[in-house]
Amino acid sequence: MKPKTILNLSLAILMLGVAQIEAQGIPLPPKTLVKVYPEESDELLLNPGIGFTTFQRFNGDDLNSGMLWTEGFPIEYQYFDGDLTNKDYPQTTIAYFRVNWRFLEVEPGVYNWEMIDKALKTAAERGQTLMLRISPYEHDDEKDVPVWYRKIVGEESKNKILSGKWRINPENPAYLKYFGGMIAAMGQRYDGHPDLEAVDVSFIGYWGEGDGMELLSKKVRVGLINKYLDNFRKTHLIFQPLNGDATQPELLARGTNIAAYWPDGTHNGEGPNMRQLGWRIDCLGDMGIWDDFTHMLDVYPQDIVRSGMKDAWKKAPIAMEICGTFLTWLERQKYNEEIVDYIFEQALKWHVSSFNAKSSPVPEQWSPLVDEWLKKMGYRFVLRRFTYPSQVKRQGQIPMTSWWENKGVAPIYKDYKFAVRLKSSKHTTVLFTDADIRKWLPGDIVYDEKLYVPLNTPTGEYQVEIAIVDHVTQSPRVKLAIEGVNSEGWYPMGKILVTD
Incomplete structure (x- = not known):
């Protein structure tokens, strides 16, 4: 199942009852905030170090x-x-x-x-x-x-x-x-x-x-x-x-x-x-x-x-x-x-x-x-909520927020990186956050970040994806306890439009 998104269009629209729609495939109006609430998975995960x-x-x-x-x-x-x-x-x-x-x-x-x-x-x-x-x-x-x-x-x-x-x-x-x-x-x-x-x-x-x-x-x-x-x-x-x-x-x-x-x-x-x-x-x-x-x-x-x-x-x-x-x-x-x-x-x-x-x-x-x-041994990361803007300019800032829950009994001990990927049919950009996930102890974790889109990023529509990756290979290393992972190990969150 794809993650659900909510668009904060305006109070008037919300009063009309338009509270939840799918972000995938729907043109997003300007100046909207995309909210994603991933569905938790009960899958037995095979993860590093645990x-x-x-x-x-x-x-x-x-x-x-x-x-x-x-x-x-x-x-x-x-x-x-x-x-x-x-x-x-x-x-x-x-x-x-x-x-x-x-x-x-x-x-x-x-x-x-x-x-x-x-x-x-x-x-x-x-x-x-x-x-x-x-x-x-x-x-x-x-x-x-x-x-x-x-x-x-x-x-x-x-x-x-x-x-x-x-x-x-x-x-x-x-x-x-x-x-x-x-x-x-x-x-x-x-x-x-x-x-x-x-x-x-x-x-x-x-x-x-x-x-x-x-x-x-x-x-x-x-x-x-x-x-x-x-x-x-x-x-x-x-x-x-x-x-x-x-x-x-x-x-x-x-x-x-x-x-x-x-x-x-x-x-x-x-x-x-x-x-x-x-x-x-x-x-x-x-x-x-x-x-x-x-x-x-x-x-x-x-x-x-x-x-x-x-x-x-x-x-x-x-x-x-x-x-x-x-x-x-x-x-x-x-x-x-x-x-x-x-x-x-x-x-x-x-x-x-x-x-x-x-x-x-x-x-x-x-x-x-x-x-x-x-399922409880070591760490087990569930992404509960993720937000980002629907549009961003090249060299512009993407303010993102995230709420996680570690449902395991320990943190992760390797310095993997929480990354956001912008992917289109023609271009891919991986943006690394500064999160030290080794400090994500059992319980709730709130992590907010502002990421910048590189100048060499072509304009157009991109898929926003997240993963915990190896910082050298940039490949996903940690499976999350949420639904919707793609064939490359990334988790799609929705779309974003990059403009001049």
Whole structure:
């Protein structure tokens, strides 16, 4: 359905009951204001940076079977037949991979960049961006620190455990030098890459999740985080302060210098490049898997507040990971729809943008719940009202107003641009607004702008179209939750006449 328009002709005409007419195809009298009220769409939208992620896979790959998954090893590539469909799993815009340090830094200072380059290229080809974590080690010897690093440090911490999930002693200066050096090298090569969605911060402990972080000296603790902050200034960083192992999450988060500022506008004073980081949790849905606590009831609600990270979502993305898999929930935990719906609602309350379901199939009976969850996850922009004048002169001003609603639970975190396009059969002009859509938090947004028509714009009638676009390619990047999108991804608002 095309958006409806209202013409403010005069009070007399309005009294005659001419309140709504279609702008398309109707010559507009001079000095009228075109009002557009787009029709909201309930469509499930596939948008950048939000929704499910594939895990150790790309769109179109086969999913994991059963309750298990793999991680840490070098990226493997399945045969791709050109079909991007994910059977029994939502389509995604993010491919999340976790690879261990030993497979990236093959010798001191010698990096297997080809592995990351290929992953970035493949993700782009599959309609995704790459989320990446390089972990220092896991619990198995085959996933230990690099062989060459083990030769440098010997068997430290494998026999004498300083913390329950340490395989090496991070206080050894070699750790900050080499593992920290790898972080720095990766940032210098990939920071700001358009196909790199985010870097999942990794420090110490199994999977790099930070077990025992509070035991580190300030020099090592601040040194590790600054390797990320100094070298990733454009790409978003997400951090895991709430993993269930952290008995003092407020020390873990604040002690690692994660936040540039706290909700009251202060910061902890450590580090030269402090800014807000996002966070992730890795056991969403734990309602009783462990004997002594549950993440959903005993850890996350309290520690999101205690850690000082409850407002991080306003500036950086919140990523969540399923506890087990959906098959675990269904067959082992015996969750019903009510429990699943509760878990999803809690994630929305914590402002989730992306969710790693470990590329495990979604049970058919839960698909409707998942679809409704996806409609609220991250951002969802509805244009409610848009106005502009029916005529404008070349080099003249187009005053426009807009009222939006973000019906999601988070803002968008990439600097896409709200643009207006004037299009005719002979000429197209794209006008960029100054709107910073990263500040469009959930709720109502009012944005007004005055745009100028370039002198080289030929006179004549143009279609007025709007979109949220990539500022380099000028192509639409974000689907809106309104009807009427055209084949190029723009949303027609009506006609405008450009005159001399």
